[in-house]
Amino acid sequence: MFLIATFFWGMGFSGFMLLFNLYLKELGFAEGSIGSIISATTLGTVVMAIPASFLLRRFPIKPILLITAPIGVLSYAIQVTATPYHTILTSGFVAGIAAVFGRVAAAPFFMRNSTPKERPYLFSMQFALMLFAGIIGNIVAGVLPGIIQKEGMVPYLTYRYTLLLFSGLVLASVVPILMIKQKPPVRPQRMKIHSTRTIAKLFLPNLIVGIGAGLSIPFLNLYFKDLFNTPAYMIGIFYSLQQFLMIIGLLAAPLAAERIGKIRTVVISQLISIPFLVVLGTTKLLLFAVLAFLIRAAFMNMAQPLYTNFAMEKVHHEDQPLTNALLTIAFTAGWGVSANFGGYLIEHFGYAAPFITTSVFYLISTGITYTFFGKSSGHRD
Numbered sequence: 001m002f003l004i005a006t007f008f009w010g011m012g013f014s015g016f017m018l019l020f021n022l023y024l025k026e027l028g029f030a031e032g033s034i035g036s037i038i039s040a041t042t043l044g045t046v047v048m049a050i051p052a053s054f055l056l057r058r059f060p061i062k063p064i065l066l067i068t069a070p071i072g073v074l075s076y077a078i079q080v081t082a083t084p085y086h087t088i089l090t091s092g093f094v095a096g097i098a099a100v101f102g103r104v105a106a107a108p109f110f111m112r113n114s115t116p117k118e119r120p121y122l123f124s125m126q127f128a129l130m131l132f133a134g135i136i137g138n139i140v141a142g143v144l145p146g147i148i149q150k151e152g153m154v155p156y157l158t159y160r161y162t163l164l165l166f167s168g169l170v171l172a173s174v175v176p177i178l179m180i181k182q183k184p185p186v187r188p189q190r191m192k193i194h195s196t197r198t199i200a201k202l203f204l205p206n207l208i209v210g211i212g213a214g215l216s217i218p219f220l221n222l223y224f225k226d227l228f229n230t231p232a233y234m235i236g237i238f239y240s241l242q243q244f245l246m247i248i249g250l251l252a253a254p255l256a257a258e259r260i261g262k263i264r265t266v267v268i269s270q271l272i273s274i275p276f277l278v279v280l281g282t283t284k285l286l287l288f289a290v291l292a293f294l295i296r297a298a299f300m301n302m303a304q305p306l307y308t309n310f311a312m313e314k315v316h317h318e319d320q321p322l323t324n325a326l327l328t329i330a331f332t333a334g335w336g337v338s339a340n341f342g343g344y345l346i347e348h349f350g351y352a353a354p355f356i357t358t359s360v361f362y363l364i365s366t367g368i369t370y371t372f373f374g375k376s377s378g379h380r381d
Contacts, residue, residue: 001180002109005065005173006126009102010133012169015141015162016076018239021222022232023080023159024088031219033085035343038218040089042336044096045103046329052100053325061109064101065177072098073171080163102173104325113182127305131247135240141166142236194316199323202311203330205369210334212361215342216277216354218335220293223351228286238290242297249302262310263373266303270366273300274359281355300362310373 024034055064075095079088106126144165145158153161216223224230224238249269256265276296283289308327315323345354 001176002106003126003129004176006106007129007133008169008173008176010130011137011140012166012171012173013099014134014137014239014243015166015169018138018141018221018236019145019159019163019166019232020080021219022225022235023156023163025222025225026156026159027083029085031222031343031347032340033343034222035218035340035346037079037089037092038214038339038343039336041092041096041099042214042332042339044093044098045100046096046333046336048097048100049104049325049329049332050322052104053322056101056105056108060182061105061112062177062180062182065105066174068098068101069174069177070171072102073167076167076170077164080160080167103328109182127250128247131243131250134243137166137169138236138239138243140236142233142239145232195314195319195323198314199319199326201372202314202323203326205365205372206307206327206330207334208361208365208368210331211338212334212358212365213331214335214338215345215361216280216351216358218339219342219346219351219354220280222346223280224286224289227351228289230286238293242294245294245298246301249298250305253302253306257306262306263369266307266310267366267370267374269299269303270362270369273297274362274366277355277359277362281352281359307369314373 021034024037072095075091075098078091079095082088082091141162144162148158148161149155221235224235253265253269273296276292279288279292280296283292308324311323311327312320342354
């Protein structure tokens with residue numbers, strides 16, 4: 001039931017995120033304002049990530065999700081029906097607060113309700129389901145506005161109704177959640193941090209990657225729309241192909257890690273992705289832009305699960321939930337802060353500046369990762 005809910009979340013969120021920036025642009029918002037709205041949503045996630053992890057440790061997950069999922073959907077609905085800037089900004093912040101519970105609930109839920117033998121399959125299946133749902137969501141989100149527009153609606157209304165539909169898919173996750181029978185949480189012991197220095201070292205590269213990503217990655221759909229006048233259905237196909245290649249990259253990553261180690265795989269895959277960011281910022285040809293978009297995503301994203309896996313091995317087992325939450329906060333906080341600045345850069349200087357700046361941040365993060373952990377075995381300090 002939880003995996004079915006995951007599928008609805010993945011399909012709903014992927015379709016929503018594909019079109020939301022395009023919808024805001026149709027309403028007349030500049031890239032700087034769009035960046036601020038993205039930042040508000042990620043700020044809500046950052047503010048609530050650690051409190052959510054504590055709540056999920058102490059209370060049953062099912063009632064928490066049954067409360068937060070409708071709140072998140074209502075917030076998204078307000079974002080796409082209201083037009084005042086500050087209303088959209090505020091509802092985005094609330095949506096970020098609500099969405100974080102679904103993001104951090106999976107690990108403790110699986111740990112409470114499965115055997116050690118089942119868990120690797122559950123974690124892998126959940127990630128694969130999210131990507132597969134994203135492929136379907138992106139294709140549907142790309143095609144549906146064109147179908148609705150044939151009824152004579154103006155573009156911003158076609159986006160609005162499509163976005164409301166995808167919000168409804170997220171709400172549909174409540175049905176399988178209602179059918180869940182779960183074990184109660186074990187009363188947590190007093191928290192003590194054992195691996196403070198290691199956690200700080202793991203935190204820094206993720207923060208720098210998040211800062212770099214937020215400058216350009218949230219605006220990739222606008223990039224194709226603004227520079228190449230690409231229709232929404234084609235952008236949906238690009239994103240679906242991207243997620244398909246990400247699945248291939250994620251399958252290849254463990255094989256590479258067995259041969260050369262997790263950190264070397266992370267470092268090499270991130271270094272390979274960086275030139276393609278430069279191509280995105282400088283090319284005038286759609287074919288080159290699409291190829292760079294796809295290859296960059298495959299290599300950059302294959303690194304992240306390995307880095308998380310390495311981090312879990314590197315810290316004390318009692319620190320693993322906190323470390324996971326802090327890694328999420330590092331990336332999300334960096335993304336949220338820089339998305340605001342990225343929108344400003346695009347609005348005033350075009351797309352080359354944020355993409356090249358992103359590549360610099362990725363290079364710095366990769367260098368720090370190798371400096372800290374390049375010779376590490378992966379065992380705890």
